[in-house]
Amino acid sequence: MSTVQGLSRRLFLIRSAQAGAGLTLGMSISGQLLAAGEATDFEPNAFVTIQPDNTVVITIKHLEMGQGTYTGLATIVAEELDADWSQIKAVAAPANTKKYANLSMGFQLTGGSTAIANSYTQMREAGATAKAMLLAAAAERWKQPVSSLTVKSGKVIHAASGRQASFGDLAAAAAKQPMPKKITLKNPSEFVLIGKAKLSRKDSGKTDGTAIFTQDVQLPDMLTAVVAHPPLFGATLKSVDASQAKALPGVKAVVKIPSGVAVLADSFWQAKKGRDALKLQWEGGSERSSEDIIADYKKLADTPGLSAAKKGSVAPALASGKHVLEAEFEFPFLAHAAMEPMNCALQKDSKGVEMWYGCQGQSWDQQNVAKVFGIAAEQVTINTLYAGGSFGRRATVGSDYPVELAEIVKAWGGSAPVKLVWTREDDTLSGYYRPMYVHKLTAALDASGELSAWQQRIVGQSIMGAGKSVDHTSVEGASNLPYAIPNLSVESHNTQEAVPISWWRSVGSTHTAYAVETFIDELAHKAERDPVEFRLALLKNEPRYAGVLKLAAEKAQWAKSLPEGHFHGVALHKSFGTYVAQVAEIAAQKDGKFKVVKVTCAVDCGVAINPDVIAAQMEGGIGFGLSPLMFSEITLKTGKPQQRNFDAYKVLRMRHMPEVSVHIVPSAEAPTGVGEPGTPVIAPAVANALFAATGTRLRKLPVGGDYFTA
Amino acid sequence: MAINFTLNGKPAEVDVAPDTPLLWVLRDELKMTGTKFGCGIAQCGACTVHFNGNAMRSCSLPVQAVEGQNVTTIEGEVSPQAKALQAAWDELAVYQCGYCQSGQLMSAAKLLRDKPQPTDDDIDQFMSGNICRCATYQRIRAGIKQAATSLAKEVAA
Numbered sequence: 001m002s003t004v005q006g007l008s009r010r011l012f013l014i015r016s017a018q019a020g021a022g023l024t025l026g027m028s029i030s031g032q033l034l035a036a037g038e039a040t041d042f043e044p045n046a047f048v049t050i051q052p053d054n055t056v057v058i059t060i061k062h063l064e065m066g067q068g069t070y071t072g073l074a075t076i077v078a079e080e081l082d083a084d085w086s087q088i089k090a091v092a093a094p095a096n097t098k099k100y101a102n103l104s105m106g107f108q109l110t111g112g113s114t115a116i117a118n119s120y121t122q123m124r125e126a127g128a129t130a131k132a133m134l135l136a137a138a139a140e141r142w143k144q145p146v147s148s149l150t151v152k153s154g155k156v157i158h159a160a161s162g163r164q165a166s167f168g169d170l171a172a173a174a175a176k177q178p179m180p181k182k183i184t185l186k187n188p189s190e191f192v193l194i195g196k197a198k199l200s201r202k203d204s205g206k207t208d209g210t211a212i213f214t215q216d217v218q219l220p221d222m223l224t225a226v227v228a229h230p231p232l233f234g235a236t237l238k239s240v241d242a243s244q245a246k247a248l249p250g251v252k253a254v255v256k257i258p259s260g261v262a263v264l265a266d267s268f269w270q271a272k273k274g275r276d277a278l279k280l281q282w283e284g285g286s287e288r289s290s291e292d293i294i295a296d297y298k299k300l301a302d303t304p305g306l307s308a309a310k311k312g313s314v315a316p317a318l319a320s321g322k323h324v325l326e327a328e329f330e331f332p333f334l335a336h337a338a339m340e341p342m343n344c345a346l347q348k349d350s351k352g353v354e355m356w357y358g359c360q361g362q363s364w365d366q367q368n369v370a371k372v373f374g375i376a377a378e379q380v381t382i383n384t385l386y387a388g389g390s391f392g393r394r395a396t397v398g399s400d401y402p403v404e405l406a407e408i409v410k411a412w413g414g415s416a417p418v419k420l421v422w423t424r425e426d427d428t429l430s431g432y433y434r435p436m437y438v439h440k441l442t443a444a445l446d447a448s449g450e451l452s453a454w455q456q457r458i459v460g461q462s463i464m465g466a467g468k469s470v471d472h473t474s475v476e477g478a479s480n481l482p483y484a485i486p487n488l489s490v491e492s493h494n495t496q497e498a499v500p501i502s503w504w505r506s507v508g509s510t511h512t513a514y515a516v517e518t519f520i521d522e523l524a525h526k527a528e529r530d531p532v533e534f535r536l537a538l539l540k541n542e543p544r545y546a547g548v549l550k551l552a553a554e555k556a557q558w559a560k561s562l563p564e565g566h567f568h569g570v571a572l573h574k575s576f577g578t579y580v581a582q583v584a585e586i587a588a589q590k591d592g593k594f595k596v597v598k599v600t601c602a603v604d605c606g607v608a609i610n611p612d613v614i615a616a617q618m619e620g621g622i623g624f625g626l627s628p629l630m631f632s633e634i635t636l637k638t639g640k641p642q643q644r645n646f647d648a649y650k651v652l653r654m655r656h657m658p659e660v661s662v663h664i665v666p667s668a669e670a671p672t673g674v675g676e677p678g679t680p681v682i683a684p685a686v687a688n689a690l691f692a693a694t695g696t697r698l699r700k701l702p703v704g705g706d707y708f709t710a
Numbered sequence: 711m712a713i714n715f716t717l718n719g720k721p722a723e724v725d726v727a728p729d730t731p732l733l734w735v736l737r738d739e740l741k742m743t744g745t746k747f748g749c750g751i752a753q754c755g756a757c758t759v760h761f762n763g764n765a766m767r768s769c770s771l772p773v774q775a776v777e778g779q780n781v782t783t784i785e786g787e788v789s790p791q792a793k794a795l796q797a798a799w800d801e802l803a804v805y806q807c808g809y810c811q812s813g814q815l816m817s818a819a820k821l822l823r824d825k826p827q828p829t830d831d832d833i834d835q836f837m838s839g840n841i842c843r844c845a846t847y848q849r850i851r852a853g854i855k856q857a858a859t860s861l862a863k864e865v866a867a
């Protein structure tokens with residue numbers, strides 16, 4: 001059919017497929033096959049392979065979804081190895097919980113901004129071990145003591161004799177060396193890559209269309225599956241008439257699966273037309289609207305909940321307060337809306353199952369898919385590809401879309417590979433939303449204007465499925481308030497709804513930071529104190545919080561007056577161990593609305609591995625956090641999500657993006673993640689600026705069209 | 711139905727239902743997967759190609775409209791503008807997940823062809839049809855400006 005060539009990529013994927021399960025295959029960023037374990041390769045551990053051609057292949061156990069983890073983790077290994085940055089290649093690790101578990105979780109998962117934090121020492125040791133063995137090999141070859149050798153930019157050097165050898169030269173000899181008993185890690189003052197240079201990214205192929213995402217997987221005889229899902233959460237299929245669909249060209253099969261009805265066809269468009277031609281009847285499902293849910297949540301917020309944090313006694317302090325302030329906040333459901341809608345490719349053969357996709361939770365997915373087929377988890381091979389974003393969506397405990405594909409292949413029973421493709425609508429309607437929440441806050445300023453009492457009640461679904469216990473992910477960012485408040489009570493109510501929910505970039509902080517930081521601002525105004533100074537006074541014992549706040553205020557020239565029509569606001573938050581403060585500047589527009597023009601961001605994430613990746617994550621995190629402030633929401637009407645695509649589920653575009661400057665606090669603390677912590681701070685910072693401009697406190701998100709032009 | 715058109719300077723022929731969007735013809739029939747699917751309703755720009763030199767959302771262009779016309783995709787976009795943009799993208803580490811970037815680059819290349827020295831307003835207007843969920847907008851803007859500067863130098867030299 002096709003007369004156009006240019007299919008080397010396809011060929012590559014075919015070869016990769018033909019190689020089959022079991023063989024350690026990495027997909028190199030340049031699109032070549034990397035077969036690990038060849039005789040002359042030096043593979044001292046599960047993370048480093050040095051090839052005779054002098055390439056250092058670093059196996060990355062975390063999913064690259066834009067956060068820069070290929071670059072970040074490679075930097076750490078390269079640093080201890082003293083490799084040259086240009087010889088480094090990063091490849092995805094296979095699914096193997098034993099070798100590649102997230103050390104902060106015990107299973108293979110990317111999330112919680114943990115990639116750097118959990119891997120830091122592990123990656124340093126992987127690099128240092130390899131270096132020690134290269135040194136031993138060179139010492140043996142040149143008959144010189146190791147102490148007389150140095151390593152620099154990918155070369156082992158014997159300065160006295162002027163001899164040097166590349167890593168590739170030494171690979172075979174290094175492979176024969178015994179594992180070093182003891183390795184020494186560098187002193188941070190010796191770092192040449194970490195925190196220093198702006199290093200090119202190691203997830204390349206992303207500017208010329210050659211990077212392979214799940215959507216791009218092409219395998220011989222592959223079919224595409226498109227699924228009709230129930231219109232309501234919790235509904236099930238009553239009947240399906242597939243006769244018209246089956247008669248359409250290209251349609252190969254229609255199968256019933258637990259999550260709906262799947263149409264398999266030669267191409268996406270044929271499968272989608274087949275899906276559209278199905279006559280479906282559903283039954284059951286929740287018909288609750290967003291208003292119903294909010295009304296119930298508000299009632300609950302008036303009653304005491306499970307105690308998440310407690311200090312002093314709140315009731316008497318509130319009763320004796322000079323000023324008592326109260327505020328109720330509403331947060332909607334949010335879809336992740338990653339740029340690449342969810343998708344997955346799978347092929348089953350007699351040995352097991354092979355999958356190709358942007359897998360975020362290898363351990364869960366392996367187990368859940370194995371269960372569908374009744375095979376062992378080890379028989380599920382996962383080739384982790386680049387993900388076109390995730391923001392939490394690709395990691396679900398029940399592996400929703402990988403399991404959906406497994407069910408399709410099982411119900412169909414054929415042997416050809418199948419790619420499940422969700423449309424944008426399928427993706428937006430699929431749930432796994434950031435849950436809706438209501439917060440009720442009450443606080444008191446005493447006679448001397450000091451913050452004397454704080455009560456916060458948080459109502460919403462528990463992501464972790466906690467019943468009668470506090471779900472940490474519902475209260476994080478509120479239960480660990482940094483502010484010195486003598487009397488405090490943070491409580492939560494776990495609710496039950498039919499809507500599937502999940503973590504969404506920065507999880508609990510998406511709502512707690514907003515409620516806390518706008519309410520603190522309100523209290524500062526009530527106390528007639530400067531919002532920065534008011535916060536600093538409450539942060540006397542929190543130097544790292546105070547540090548980012550001071551830095552952001554200084555860089556934004558907080559004290560200086562702004563041009564006519566410009567207003568600023570500040571907010572501060574720690575999530576996943578990383579401290580972030582932001583000053584947002586907004587400008588009134590001719591039409592009476594506003595534009596966020598400038599954001600000054602200070603971040604303390606411990607040792608800054610890659611300053612440019614950190615800056616990129618702050619910029620992106622800020623942009624991501626502006627969408628739910630301005631426009632994004634999923635609302636339910638008699639159970640049905642009202643937003644299906646980007647026409648109604650509005651997100652940030654170029655014309656809304658402020659100029660962001662990022663300032664990193666120098667630190668020798670252990671490094672923490674940066675993928676999420678930039679996100680939760682921006683909405684309260686802008687809301688505080690909007691208050692400065694309008695005198696109105698905005699307590700229901702998104703603030704919408706009254707304030708911002710979509 | 712057989713449809714003939716010029717793709718990246720070479721003749722292409724496909725035999726598909728005439729209502730099939732160009733995007734899916736490129737991806738599924740011609741196996742050219744650089745052009746991405748993001749929304750299917752001309753809202754996100756991930757599928758942007760050049761159609762007779764104009765930036766066009768291929769998800770909303772039935773392939774029958776392409777008969778006899780000229781289509782360029784990211785794989786075949788080798789204009790000086792595209793080269794300068796790609797160099798700037800790498801140097802400034804513009805991309806994050808990368809999924810939107812084929813579309814961003816195709817739009818930006820067209821912008822630079824029309825306006826060699828685009829203002830911030832030009833960029834806002836022309837690039838707001840391309841969503842980046844990773845919000846790399848600041849670096850896209852910087853990348854466009856850097857490419858514009860380097861192209862101007864080439865012309866001057």
Ligand code: FES
Nearest residue numbers: 748749750755769
């Ligand atoms: S896929 Fe065409 S504009 Fe989104």
Ligand code: FES
Nearest residue numbers: 808810842843844
């Ligand atoms: S780089 Fe991820 S959507 Fe743009």
